[in-house]
Amino acid sequence: MKEELLTDALLREFLLGKVDEEERERIEGLFLTDSQARERILGAEQDLIEDYLENSLTEEDKDLFFERFGQTSAQQRQLQINQSLKDWALREAASTHTVSAKVSTLSRLRDLFRLRPAFVIPIVVTAMIVIAVVAVWLSSRREQQDRYQAIEQELVRLNTPSSLREFPPNMSSLDLSPVTVRSVEQESEIKKTAETQLIELRLPWTKREHYSAYRAEVRLVGGDELFTIPNVQAEDDGVYRIRMRLPAYSLRRGHYRVRLTGITPDGGAGLTEEYTFAVNE
């Protein structure tokens, strides 16, 4: 009765409450008395949580999962932590993808040196030039990533409910309307001055369905920058709307598109609304 008999498939069945009493007793016994088995079971639990968050479970398994892992506030917090961790990794991976592609190309060049020694000198010279160019490029890319990361952290800080309750000076506000198929209104425009430090966007939510939290994405049209605020909440002071703050330095001259997506209680994506605005300096 050792942990080798614990396959991933069996552990998944166990975690979803699909095994018989005898098997459950065996696995629980191993969980309590065998540290390697404990880590395997907790690893399988982690995989199951990931699959749930990626919406990869069947409807039946999803229900069984939620009964066991989504009932209490502590469990929901665990799910939220996992979701936030995954979101962070996916965001970071997306922003470093281009860098990895360049590094792979360099590895292929290295293999070429080994295969054709007669061409080593010219290839080495060329490679050194390429490496120098890539190094400069990587350094500027790193700076860009640091800036991007700093802005994302600033966005989270600026948009907590407690920060939104404060009204700092040097903040400009802009009321936007959702983009609809029949939109004919002129695009709202904000003029950034040297004094402007913060920009508050007021986004009315017109869908009938309301959510306890929303994910906001701000994208420069025609650019590759995308900022995400994972959780903003709506207010209802006569108008049901979401207030969202951006540091002025994060916005360049150009047209921006904002997408709000409702977050369902199970962490999934709900309805969306889009808004546009322009920045002038």
Next chain:
Amino acid sequence: MARDSAIPPESFDEILAWLNPDRDVAAQMYVQLRHDLAKLFMWGRCTDPEGMTDETFDRVAKKVHEVRQSYQGDPRLYFRAVANNLIKENFKKIKTQVSLDDVDLPAQQTIETAEETADIEECLQSCLRKLDSEKRKLILAYYAKEKQAKIDHRHELAQRFGISVETLRVRVFRIRASIEECIESCLKRKAPRK
């Protein structure tokens, strides 16, 4: 909700001695056992795993003196048996309450607020900054893909480190557990300010 356990000191000492003759080892086993039992209660669909863990220790404490003399095998399995009985009792109680009072499911009472979610996000960022760079890179690489791509990617990652996928998973699990612990402490520090 967890409550204070009221185990008499002599019973507590006896539990420790039963777990292991070395008191330091026994103390570590005790802490681990509490944690593990809470997991069993969670998997058993109990809404108060901490409270039920306390109750398990209370029940064992009452019998430890006599059970210890005759029980054969790992004492942690005895705790499991007691915990299992509690899970069954809990089920019966819930069924009765549902049929008599038609109570709502707890899930409807415990939806996370957006404010808590924002706090989690802030704490996550702060805990990731504290993580050393190698661990941060590993976590980032491990969670960088989703669905099918994730499986292939993790195989590649394990090969790159020269370890099995299983070992990789355990390694990531330990880092993630430390991040979660850091986030929980961060959230606790934030809580009194509200």
